[in-house]
Amino acid sequence: MINRLHTVAAVLAGITTSIGSASSPPVTIEGLFTDWSDRPVVQTDPTGDGELDLTTVRITDEPDWLQFLLESPVDFDLSENNELVILIDTDDDASTGLQAEGIGAEVRFVFGDREGRFYAGPTSNPQSGTQIWHGDLSLQSAPTVTSSRFEVALSRKATVGGTPVFTGDTITMVLVDGGGERVPDAGSIRHVFDLTPPSDDRNVSLDRERSDDVRSISWNVLNDNPWDSEESPKFARMIQAIEPDILNLQEIYDHSPTQTRNRFISWLGETPGDWHAAGNNDCKTISRYPILHSEPLSGNLAVLIDTTDVLGRPLLIFNLHTPCCSNDDGRQWEIDEMLQFLGQVRAGNHDDIPNDVAVQIAGDLNLVGFAQQLESLVDGNIINESEFGPDIAPDVDGSALLDPFPLQTESRLAYTWRNDWSWYWPGRLDVSIISDSVLEPGRQLVLETRRMSAPRLAEHGLQADDSGCSDHLPIICDIRKPSSPAGDLDGNGVVDGGDLGILLAAWHTRSKIADLSGDGYVNGEDLGLLLADWAE
Structure with missing residues (x-):
């Protein structure tokens, strides 16, 4: 691996200028940051001048969004336990808004408190103005876990009490923190x-890429809401539009696996008795294919499904609903327990599950707090080793699993949880992670009807508010048997320099051939996927 990466690095060193000269792809708010590399650094700041140390700010925009990237040398949680304040002069007029830090700020937002103020007129009192929440600004941010980098988007169409927030073609902004940090050290950041x-709107079909793809969904349905008379028609339309083969559901407390199967499969117009069901606690899994084995893991569920005819091997699904909110230790504990179970399977120490089984980790993981929890799900790093043993190699070939980071069908957003009346802004709390050494990913999507166009809604028989039936959104994960490596772009059976050349020639375009991640653009994520398949 080291030698081939050195070879690729040498090739890349020679084409850096040509890549940098290409037009930048639109920013996607998912927490991967590859699309920021060509955005200019508008402000740098020295390290060590505040408890919360910001060193780099990048800003960009498109008609609907103001977007910025914050970078720090240390990890922190943007949504809590900090005093970071952003002041934005939205009309570039120092005589209007809150007179603070040398600007006239119409918006003052405290990230750690998840609230702020909007100042329609001039004032020197920060407690005046109108209280605002994340929903007033349509604030989007990623990741929702601790990080040294955060990308943030604010809607340029935001209004407060009917008054537009952004009224000019230029803004100025200042970032300050209670621990002494100020960015910039003097003056303000100005952005025109x-x-x-965007060169192309994101508009990804809801249909399978291939008719024989196996489609699973993961969906927290919010306290048995599918049985609520007002919400059930919305669930029905969503399920009919998705047409899943396997359903991994959470927060079904008051209905059995059989009742859950009957409810959902009747919406598909099929015979419920032809489907299979398993459950533990609030986690229920419904499958078109036979369920060979299931067992509880704390409040979670492990299910072995006979997908041999369609995937070439059975599929082991972990349907998870880990503890919420500030319970980082509880989340990590249950993730470690699941990893211990998977490690026993990989070691051949489970009587009912083969060691080379394909794996999917799906569910509402409540991914807020420490980033370690998500990292453990992918790389098998067990934290509570005294209880659950050493780290494991989670995939069949000993590698890490794949987190596809699915996006919504018609927006460059990755959030899977949204509650406009909550203190917390939308976030990616749910996952669908797969063993990509033995599975090939197809369509990977989050279905958010509130951000879909009328024609696309009509095409699938959906209504704009259907996804509001729960505070979580369904994650769609299509999988299939592997064919040739995904990075084999020229079809010669091996991933090599020819494929790298094809990908680089398509850099920052919408090439369907080279867009391995399916996010609509050829970028660093696709390069990483190609390198993962690089010939030995």
Whole structure:
């Protein structure tokens, strides 16, 4: 691996200029950051001048969004346990808004408190103005876990009490923290809106890429809401549009696996008795394919499904609903327990599950707090080793698993949880992670009807508010038997320099051939996927 990476690095060193000269792809708010590399650094700040140390700020925009990237040398949680304040002069007029830090800020938002103020007129009192929440600004941010980098988007169409928030073509902003940090150290950051529309709107079909793809969903349905008379028609339309083969559901407390199967499969117009069901606590799994084995893991569920005819091997699904909110220790404990179970399977120490089984980790993981929890799900790093043993190699070939980071069908957003009346802004709390050494990913999507166009809604028989039937959104994960390596772009059976050349020639375009991640653009994520398949 080291030698081939050195070879690839040498090739990349020679083409850096040509890549940098290409037009930048639109920013996607998912927490991967590859699309920021060509965005200019608008402000740098020295380290060590505050408890919460920001060192780099990048800003960009498109007609609907103001977007910025914050970078720090240390990990922190943007949504809590900090005093970071952003002040934005949205009309570039120092005589209007809150007179603070040398600007006239119409918006003052405290990230750690998840609230702020909007100042329609001039004032020197920060407690005046109108209280605002994340929903007033349509604030989006990623990741929702601790990180040294955060990408943030604010809607340029935001209004407060009917008054537009962004009224000019130029803004100024200052970031300050209670621990002494100020960015910039003096003056303010000024940004003139470019407002160039994205080169192409994101508009991904809800249909399977291949008719024989196996489609699973993961969906926290919010306290048995599918049986609520007002919400059930919305669930029915969503399920009919998705047409899943396997359903991994959470927060079904008051209905049995059989009742759950009957409810959902009747919406598909099929015979419920032809489907199979298993459950533990609030986690229920419904499958078109036979369920060979299931067992509880704390409040979670492990299910072995006979997908041999369609995937070439059975599929072991972990349907998880880990503890919420500030219970980081509880989340890590249950993740470690699941990893111990998977490690026993990989070691051949489970009587009912083969060691080379394909794996999917799906569910509402409540991924807020420490980033370690998500990292453990992918790389098998067990933290509570005294209880659950050493780290494991989670995939069949000993590698890490794949987190596809699915996006919504018609927006470059990855949130899976949204509650406009909550203190917390939307976030990616749910996952669908797969063993990509033995499975090939197909369509990977989050279904959010509130951000879909009328034609696409009509095409699938959906209504705009259907996804509001729960505070979580369904994650769609299509999988299939592997064919040739995904990175084999020229079809010669091996991933090599020819494929790298094809990918680089398509850099920052919408090439369907080279867009391995399916996010609509050829970028660093696709390069990483190609390198993962690089010939030995």
